[in-house]
Amino acid sequence: xxxxxxxxxxxxxxxxxxxxxxxxxxxxxxxxxxxxxxxxxxxxxxxxxxxxxxxxxxxxxxxxxxxxxxxxxxxxxxxxxxxxxxxxxxxxxxxxxxxxxxxxxxxxxxxxxxxxxxxxxxxxxxxxxxxxxxxxxxxxxxxxxxxxxxxxxxxxxxxxxxxxxxxxxxxxxxxxxxxxxxxxxxxxxxxxxxxxxxxxxxxxxxxxxxxxxxxxxxxxxxxxxxxxxxxxxxxxxxxxxxxxxxxxxxxxxxxxxxxxxxxxxxxxxxxxxxxxxxxxxxxxxxxxxxxxxxxxxxxxxxxxxxxxxxxxxxxxxxxxxxxxxxxxxxxxxxxxxxxxxxxxxxxxxxxxxxxxxxxxxxxxxxxxxxxxxxxxxxxxxxxxxxxxxxxxxxxxxxxxxxxxxxxxxxxxxxxxxxxxxxxxxxxxxxxxxxxxxxxxxxxxxxxxxxxxxxxxxxxxxxxxxxxxxxxxxxxxxxxxxxxxxxxxxxxxxxxxxxxxxxxxxxxxxxxxxxxxxxxxxxxxxxxxxxxxxxxxxxxxxxxxxxxxxxxxxxxxxxxxxxxxxxxxxxxxxxxxxxxxxxxxxxxxxxxxxxxxxxxxxxxxxxxxxxxxxxxxxxxxxxxxxxxxxxxxxxxxxxxxxxxxxxxxxxxxxxxxxxxxxxxxxxxxxxxxxxxxxxxxxxxxxxxxxxxxxxxxxxxxxxxxxxxxxxxxxxxxxxxxxxxxxxxxxxxxxxxxxxxxxxxxxxxxxxxxxxxxxxxxxxxxxxxxxxxxxxxxxxxxxxxxxxxxxxxxxxxxxxxxxxxxxxxxxxxxxxxxxxxxxxxxxxxxxxxxxxxxxxxxxxxxxxxxxxxxxxxxxxxxxxxxxxxxxxxxxxxxxxxxxxxxxxxxxxxxxxxxxxxxxxxxxxxxxxxxxxxxxxxxxxxxxxxxxxxxxxxxxxxxxx
DNA sequence: GCAAGGTC
Numbered sequence: 029x030x031x032x033x034x035x036x037x038x039x040x041x042x043x044x045x046x047x048x049x050x051x052x053x054x055x056x057x058x059x060x061x062x063x064x065x066x067x068x069x070x071x072x073x074x075x076x077x078x079x080x081x082x083x084x085x086x087x088x089x090x091x092x093x094x095x096x097x098x099x100x101x102x103x104x105x106x107x108x109x110x111x112x113x114x115x116x117x118x119x120x121x122x123x124x125x126x127x128x129x130x131x132x133x134x135x136x137x138x139x140x141x142x143x144x145x146x147x148x149x150x151x152x153x154x155x156x157x158x159x160x161x162x163x164x165x166x167x168x169x170x171x172x173x174x175x176x177x178x179x180x181x182x183x184x185x186x187x188x189x190x191x192x193x194x195x196x197x198x199x200x201x202x203x204x205x206x207x208x209x210x211x212x213x214x215x216x217x218x219x220x221x222x223x224x225x226x227x228x229x230x231x232x233x234x235x236x237x238x239x240x241x242x243x244x245x246x247x248x249x250x251x252x253x254x255x256x257x258x259x260x261x262x263x264x265x266x267x268x269x270x271x272x273x274x275x276x277x278x279x280x281x282x283x284x285x286x287x288x289x290x291x292x293x294x295x296x297x298x299x300x301x302x303x304x305x306x307x308x309x310x311x312x313x314x315x316x317x318x319x320x321x322x323x324x325x326x327x328x329x330x331x332x333x334x335x336x337x338x339x340x341x342x343x344x345x346x347x348x349x350x351x352x353x354x355x356x357x358x359x360x361x362x363x364x365x366x367x368x369x370x371x372x373x374x375x376x377x378x379x380x381x382x383x384x385x386x387x388x389x390x391x392x393x394x395x396x397x398x399x400x401x402x403x404x405x406x407x408x409x410x411x412x413x414x415x416x417x418x419x420x421x422x423x424x425x426x427x428x429x430x431x432x433x434x435x436x437x438x439x440x441x442x443x444x445x446x447x448x449x450x451x452x453x454x455x456x457x458x459x460x461x462x463x464x465x466x467x468x469x470x471x472x473x474x475x476x477x478x479x480x481x482x483x484x485x486x487x488x489x490x491x492x493x494x495x496x497x498x499x500x501x502x503x504x505x506x507x508x509x510x511x512x513x514x515x516x517x518x519x520x521x522x523x524x525x526x527x528x529x530x531x532x533x534x535x536x537x538x539x540x541x542x543x544x545x546x547x548x549x550x551x552x553x554x555x556x557x558x559x560x561x562x563x564x565x566x567x568x569x570x571x572x573x574x575x576x577x578x579x580x581x582x583x584x585x586x587x588x589x590x591x592x593x594x595x596x597x598x599x600x601x602x603x604x605x606x607x608x609x610x611x612x613x614x615x616x617x618x619x620x621x622x623x624x625x626x627x628x629x630x631x632x633x634x635x636x637x638x639x640x641x642x643x644x645x646x647x648x649x650x651x652x653x654x655x656x657x658x659x660x661x662x663x664x665x666x667x668x669x670x671x672x673x674x675x676x677x678x679x680x681x682x683x684x685x686x687x688x689x690x691x692x693x694x695x696x697x698x699x700x701x702x703x704x705x706x707x708x709x710x711x712x713x714x715x716x717x718x719x720x721x722x723x724x725x726x727x728x729x730x731x732x733x734x735x736x737x738x739x740x741x742x743x744x745x746x747x748x749x750x751x752x753x754x755x756x757x758x759x760x761x762x763x764x765x766x767x768x769x770x771x772x773x774x775x776x777x778x779x780x781x782x783x784x785x786x787x788x789x790x791x792x793x794x795x796x797x798x799x800x801x802x803x804x805x806x807x808x809x810x811x812x813x814x815x816x817x818x819x820x821x822x823x824x825x826x827x828x829x830x831x832x833x834x835x836x837x838x839x840x841x842x843x844x845x846x847x848x849x850x851x852x853x854x855x856x857x858x859x860x861x862x863x864x865x866x867x868x869x870x871x872x873x874x875x876x877x878x879x880x881x882x883x884x885x886x887x888x889x890x891x892x893x894x895x896x897x898x899x900x901x902x903x904x905x906x907x908x909x910x911x912x913x914x915x916x917x918x919x920x921x922x923x924x925x926x927x928x929x930x931x932x933x934x935x936x937x938x939x940x941x942x943x944x945x946x947x948x949x950x951x952x953x954x955x956x957x958x959x960x961x962x963x964x965x966x967x968x969x970x
Numbered sequence: 971g972c973a974a975g976g977t978c
Contacts, residue, residue, distance in 0.1 A: 038977080089975075102971095103978085156976090211973090212975085214973090216974080218972085221972065224971075242972060244972085551975095552976095555976090557976065559974090560973085718976090867974095
């Protein structure tokens with residue numbers, strides 16, 4: 029019987045390569061898969077004693093992606109902090125649209141296979157992909173036998189060993205990867221949404237452009253490293269120091285003062301004068317006190333890893349790390365170099381490196397060097413092939429980067445040529461011998477106590493350096509013969525005391541940044557360059573002349589604000605700490621769910637802290653950026669209302685635009701201050717235009733509502749001391765109040781979502797117990813009853829005019845159910861423990877006013893106001909002769925027979941609803957009505 | 971509109 033085996037590799041090139049080795053010279057057929065990149069190779073081989081028909085195909089990296097459930101994918105669809113809470117939002121794993129053809133190929137091929145062998149890269153990401161592949165294949169054939177092949181190099185020996193020792197995929201490794209993915213997605217999304225919306229009011233980049241202010245667990249620390257160096261430079265205090273400069277006649281060597289430098293001016297002067305005096309007595313001569321000679325080796329380079337290639341590219345080739353990876357990938361796809369994303373800096377002994385060197389012998393530039401490596405060493409030529417040094421890193425999946433084929437006649441670009449040349453020369457150098465030189469160190473004395481040294485160098489064996497030109501140089505430094513004799517005396521040309529000063533460190537170069545990221549474990553070899561590009565694209569950092577990285581105003585402000593809030597999200601050890609926790613999944617010290625919960629709760633508390641301190645963000649950014657809302661404004665009413673911070677009067681301003689927006693109206697571009705172009709001529713406010721209060725002493729601009737007539741009220745907000753503004757809608761003649769500070773910086777309120785698109789905080793959202801204008805529903809009263817009309821929760825509220833009511837929370841346009849408590853008879857309301865057995869509404873306590881209470885009438889009622897008939901009786905005893913709504917809960921004594929939907933009795937009487945405004949006269953028109961006693965009863969405005 | 975990690 030022939031065993032049918034489906035084999036899956038991580039990428040097309042790996043499938044091709046592995047199939048090519050395993051077929052061992054047998055015939056191999058190639059056919060297309062449903063994805064145009066992923067072909068299928070069919071061949072026969074022996075597998076565990078069976079004859080096997082192998083089908084070899086591939087995926088393209090991760091097969092499944094992850095995102096939030098649909099409900100919360102849109103910005104503003106939920107409070108961002110919910111994205112950090114697994115009980116409130118879910119993330120989903122799915123095969124994205126562009127990977128569907130691959131998944132379909134896998135399902136199709138699985139149907140006719142007995143075994144599935146997973147040849148994914150042997151790193152943690154590969155293990156996760158292995159599970160995703162197995163999952164999709166099982167959709168095609170649930171009974172398929174799943175095996176994992178593990179190999180450390182794509183060599184004949186390793187691959188056949190993997191076939192002979194097929195194992196199981198490691199679930200904990202895959203769990204670690206998906207845990208990291210979920211943490212990154214949740215944290216990135218929550219903070220990015222919050223930061224972007226919070227900072228939207230500042231003009232961070234050019235107008236009309238939307239600036240995303242993103243957070244990522246790799247991009248923030250990357251930014252942090254740049255800012256850290258920049259701050260060191262900013263805060264650097266230069267210190268003067270003094271140094272002796274010695275020049276000796278006819279000797280062009282540089283002497284270094286043995287004391288290096290002194291920070292004390294008087295000591296330096298005294299030493300200098302003494303030295304000159306003594307030297308004069310010596311006839312202005314120095315004497316040679318010591319001559320040392322020793323051999324010095326220069327080690328050949330280690331085999332090349334990705335991070336090293338990126339550093340060299342940016343440092344020596346003037347190619348950015350991102351571009352270098354792009355180019356390396358294209359060289360790899362042409363078969364010119366090995367896989368360019370590798371951490372490995374040691375060659376496996378099974379590699380035939382001589383063959384690889386042999387491929388290069390025909391090259392005009394380095395060919396002769398390659399052929400000398402392959403010929404035996406002689407007395408004239410010490411150069412010989414030497415197995416490369418072994419570094420300490422091995423990712424177990426890929427060898428160090430090396431050339432796999434000869435250079436083509438023409439390269440796609442000079443970058444391609446430069447990168448290929450470097451990789452090849454570096455490979456030949458690694459297979460070569462060390463460079464050797466003899467160094468001469470000469471010490472001279474001026475006067476009796478000042479010593480100086482000079483160094484000379486003679487390169488005796490160039491070794492690998494012969495091929496590394498122009499990337500690495502080691503040059504001879506002549507040492508004049510006159511200096512080589514102890515006790516020789518030489519005439520001083522000049523001896524000077526020079527004042528200098530300490531210098532700040534330079535800005536981080538890209539190669540420094542890569543090295544630091546690598547050191548702190550920020551990103552992987554394959555992604556470091558992407559993170560650097562990301563902080564550039566986000567305008568957090570910029571590359572200045574000379575190639576250094578400098579933080580922009582945005583970058584500075586982000587890091588400074590986070591540090592001021594004591595949130596160390598931009599520190600480099602954050603990621604390393606996370607990685608350490610994730611690793612505990614591998615050792616079973618922790619379960620994935622616990623790691624996730626821990627990480628998310630830390631993010632949650634930091635998020636809440638940041639949100640509470642949003643003022644700090646605003647302050648730090650307002651020091652650097654003009655608020656969008658202040659750019660195109662004209663004063664509408666000077667000295668309109670009082671500022672809570674400085675007690676001065678603020679101007680009411682208005683955008684002069686008719687199509688309503690400060691944004692997109694201004695024409696200035698660039699960063700920072702001084703770009704304000706206020707238009708003073710527009711004074712008439714038009715409907716839909718933005719309005720704001722501007723406090724000049726505080727340099728603060730606060731949005732106020734766009735619509736309605738604004739008037740100052742006499743009230744002062746107890747939270748922030750700003751003068752409250754009343755807003756009157758001229759159409760409905762309704763009035764509400766708003767505190768300008770709270771509207772822009774909402775106090776934390778459980779029932780208020782500050783990120784909601786339509787949400788602007790008003791007094792009716794506020795539950796402050798000190799404020800008589802606060803009309804928000806305190807926590808606990810937002811869900812006191814099931815709406816008799818639609819079944820959704822109803823809240824207990826109080827209007828600005830003092831009416832108490834229960835209304836549906838479904839929102840305007842969805843359900844307008846309202847029940848008013850009789851104003852004259854009801855004094856106080858409260859929520860008691862428990863809920864109604866019949867309809868589920870909360871048990872309420874209704875306290876009746878003693879003034880309105882006739883003898884014999886109850887003092888209070890406790891129960892369900894919809895279902896308990898005692899409430900209606902109490903009202904009647906109080907002279908409130910209206911009915912209360914009945915809950916149409918099916919099965920209750922009121923429900924069931926009402927027929928479809930809202931089969932309420934609109935006529936009043938009986939158990940139906942009375943006082944219904946079926947004419948839809950709108951708000952304000954329903955009060956009183958035929959009953960003439962205020963607001964008891966319900967209304968259904970249409 | 972959001973992350974980081976694979977790969978094309």
